[in-house]
Amino acid sequence: MRIHFKTSYDHDIRLFPDWWSFLVYAALVAVAVALPWIMDDFYLGEVTNVLIWAIAGLGLMLLTGQTGQASLGHAAFLALGCYSCVIFMEQGLPFLIAFPLSGILTGIVGTLIAIPAIRMHGIYLAIATIALSILADDVIVLMAPITDGVSGKFAPMITIFGIEIERWTTPDRFYWLVLAITILCTLAYRNILRSPLGRAFAAVRDSEVSATAMGIHIARTKAMAFGISCAITGLGGALMGFYAGAFNNETFSLVISITLLMMIVIGGLGSIHGAFFGAVVVAFLPQALSMGKDLIGGGSVAIPGLETGVFGAILILFILFEPMGIYGRWMKIRIWFELFPFARKDMFKRQKSYLKTERLR
Amino acid sequence: MKPLLEIANATLKFGGVVAVNDLSFSVEEGEVYAIVGPNGAGKSTVFNLISRFYQPYEGSISFDGQNLLDRKADAVADLGIARTFQNIELFEHATVLQNLLVGRHRHRRTTLVEEMVFAPRVRREERKHREAVEEVIDFLDLQPYRDKMIAGLPYGVRKVVELGRALASGPRLLLLDEPASGLSVEETQDMRWWIDDIRKQMGITVLMVEHDMGLVSGVCDRVLALADGAKLAEGTPAQVQADPAVIEAYLGAGAA
Ligand SMILES: Nc1ncnc2c1ncn2[C@@H]1O[C@H](COP(=O)(O)OP(=O)(O)O)[C@@H](O)[C@H]1O
Numbered sequence: 001m002r003i004h005f006k007t008s009y010d011h012d013i014r015l016f017p018d019w020w021s022f023l024v025y026a027a028l029v030a031v032a033v034a035l036p037w038i039m040d041d042f043y044l045g046e047v048t049n050v051l052i053w054a055i056a057g058l059g060l061m062l063l064t065g066q067t068g069q070a071s072l073g074h075a076a077f078l079a080l081g082c083y084s085c086v087i088f089m090e091q092g093l094p095f096l097i098a099f100p101l102s103g104i105l106t107g108i109v110g111t112l113i114a115i116p117a118i119r120m121h122g123i124y125l126a127i128a129t130i131a132l133s134i135l136a137d138d139v140i141v142l143m144a145p146i147t148d149g150v151s152g153k154f155a156p157m158i159t160i161f162g163i164e165i166e167r168w169t170t171p172d173r174f175y176w177l178v179l180a181i182t183i184l185c186t187l188a189y190r191n192i193l194r195s196p197l198g199r200a201f202a203a204v205r206d207s208e209v210s211a212t213a214m215g216i217h218i219a220r221t222k223a224m225a226f227g228i229s230c231a232i233t234g235l236g237g238a239l240m241g242f243y244a245g246a247f248n249n250e251t252f253s254l255v256i257s258i259t260l261l262m263m264i265v266i267g268g269l270g271s272i273h274g275a276f277f278g279a280v281v282v283a284f285l286p287q288a289l290s291m292g293k294d295l296i297g298g299g300s301v302a303i304p305g306l307e308t309g310v311f312g313a314i315l316i317l318f319i320l321f322e323p324m325g326i327y328g329r330w331m332k333i334r335i336w337f338e339l340f341p342f343a344r345k346d347m348f349k350r351q352k353s354y355l356k357t358e359r360l361r
Numbered sequence: 362m363k364p365l366l367e368i369a370n371a372t373l374k375f376g377g378v379v380a381v382n383d384l385s386f387s388v389e390e391g392e393v394y395a396i397v398g399p400n401g402a403g404k405s406t407v408f409n410l411i412s413r414f415y416q417p418y419e420g421s422i423s424f425d426g427q428n429l430l431d432r433k434a435d436a437v438a439d440l441g442i443a444r445t446f447q448n449i450e451l452f453e454h455a456t457v458l459q460n461l462l463v464g465r466h467r468h469r470r471t472t473l474v475e476e477m478v479f480a481p482r483v484r485r486e487e488r489k490h491r492e493a494v495e496e497v498i499d500f501l502d503l504q505p506y507r508d509k510m511i512a513g514l515p516y517g518v519r520k521v522v523e524l525g526r527a528l529a530s531g532p533r534l535l536l537l538d539e540p541a542s543g544l545s546v547e548e549t550q551d552m553r554w555w556i557d558d559i560r561k562q563m564g565i566t567v568l569m570v571e572h573d574m575g576l577v578s579g580v581c582d583r584v585l586a587l588a589d590g591a592k593l594a595e596g597t598p599a600q601v602q603a604d605p606a607v608i609e610a611y612l613g614a615g616a617a
């Protein structure tokens with residue numbers, strides 16, 4: 001078991017609590033960077049897909065896990081990020097400008113949409129945001145002159161300082177690009193969490209009354225969360241476009257919104273790890289299912305809705321047995337090993353100790 | 362000298378219920394002032410009026426010469442008014458340290474972009490916040506719970522954390538809604554020393570609602586007795602306890 005000795009306040013402010021965790025993450029990044037030499041192109045593409053979903057998931061996590069606002073409209077922001085980035089590039093902007101710009105645009109639109117939406121709470125907000133996902137489809141069709149509507153668009157070649165990056169011809173470069181963006185998004189997320197704004201998000205999530213009494217402007221904070229969330233999601237959407245190569249009005253459907261929300265719940269709400277764990281499940285579930293079908297000999301039979309069904313079943317199992325998601329399960333296993341052999345069976349039971357000391361009146 | 366907090370002829374109704382009835386009182390800078398009264402007397406409602414959660418039908422509330430009614434609820438903390446809640450309102454899925462740091466929110470000076478890149482200014486500000494919070498943690502003996510999640514903490518500790526969060530904001534006026542309710546005898550004793558120190562060492566004015574008359578007589582300079590939203594009596598703890606109207610309405614009715 002590692003013990004943290006705190007010698008200054010910086011220990012709590014630092015990105016990594018100790019040398020050990022710094023080394024773990026440094027090793028993880030090193031392996032990630034070296035991956036193109038280790039893996040073949042097919043699996044590299046799958047890992048790229050995981051990272052892109054993780055970016056989109058981080059976006060929604062900030063809103064749902066951190067600030068407590070559910071959204072089923074995030075497919076619309078994926079679409080906005082994707083279309084705006086590609087359209088900016090078609091207008092001649094280089095990727096390095098078009099990409100961040102698409103994130104900022106998505107963030108601004110998200111904030112504007114949030115202003116009326118955040119009056120709603122919980123399930124009502126989730127239902128209202130469904131409309132966004134559905135509307136996005138129609139808006140793309142209506143705006144066919146710029147979006148090419150039903151026929152869709154092809155993602156252009158990305159050029160950064162003369163280096164050409166494309167998902168199929170240079171999968172390793174595309175992977176590194178996505179990796180770099182993933183790391184930047186994760187760092188920004190972490191930085192927000194260890195700053196006043198991140199704590200304001202948690203405050204709004206857990207108690208609006210006392211957050212208000214502490215001087216937090218509830219509506220403004222929620223709108224901020226919405227905006228940042230949409231910006232990150234928009235970046236994820238742009239990368240999805242480049243990953244898919246082609247997209248149209250049906251690419252970013254309500255199903256994508258639902259998948260994204262399920263993903264972060266399964267991964268573990270309120271943690272960065274959760275977005276990544278959830279993304280692994282989303283990206284590899286189709287493969288796992290087709291392997292499973294091959295095993296039972298039904299390889300060629302298409303079963304409509306199988307993926308969504310299995311995904312839903314996993315979600316329900318998690319909500320029933322591990323509401324903290326994969327991340328929660330992972331932490332428990334880790335703590336069990338760290339405490340071995342002293343772990344007790346009932347260690348993770350929710351404690352209600354205060355009932356014992358409370359003087360009942 | 363003008364009083365720090367002044368409430369004049371405040372009235373608030375919930376439907377047919379008159380929760381606060383033409384109530385006037387004022388709290389001087391540096392004193393500990395208590396509001397007592399039976400359940401449903403309107404004590405918490407007075408706090409919610411000061412916090413601007415409710416809008417009074419009539420009357421005025423001013424703090425340090427400024428009209429509180431001009432402000433929204435989230436702009437009250439900025440004046441240096443902090444509070445606790447009768448039914449503890451903590452941020453459950455955050456640690457004790459994070460809860461106390463939220464108390465520092467009114468001192469936030471950094472922008473979103475600075476925070477995203479964790480600019481040097483953010484780090485400097487964070488250090489200042491930590492120092493202030495660490496002082497509160499020392500003062501309230503919260504070290505053992507520093508990095509614990511609120512969910513899972515004993516009731517008595519939660520009460521202290523909530524007091525800590527209010528103190529962390531560096532207030533001039535502290536509103537405590539039943540700080541000792543549900544606490545054990547020893548915990549109540551601690552609370553008493555803390556309130557004493559908060560006034561004497563930190564120079565913070567305290568307005569509290571409390572049922573425990575031992576605690577009230579121990580720490581308070583003046584007491585206001587409330588019944589059905591109206592003032593019954595006001596004075597030193599001894600005067601109020603001896604007041605026939607108070608004995609009739611409060612102590613007499615079932616000797617709560
Ligand atoms: N939000 C509310 N809506 C309706 N009635 C309320 C509300 N808050 C308080 N009341 C009523 O106002 C009266 C005073 O309540 P309160 O201030 O909580 O009393 P206490 O002195 O016990 O703190 C009670 O009759 C209560 O039922």
Ligand SMILES: [Mg+2]
Binds near residue numbers: 406447
């Ligand atoms: Mg009350």
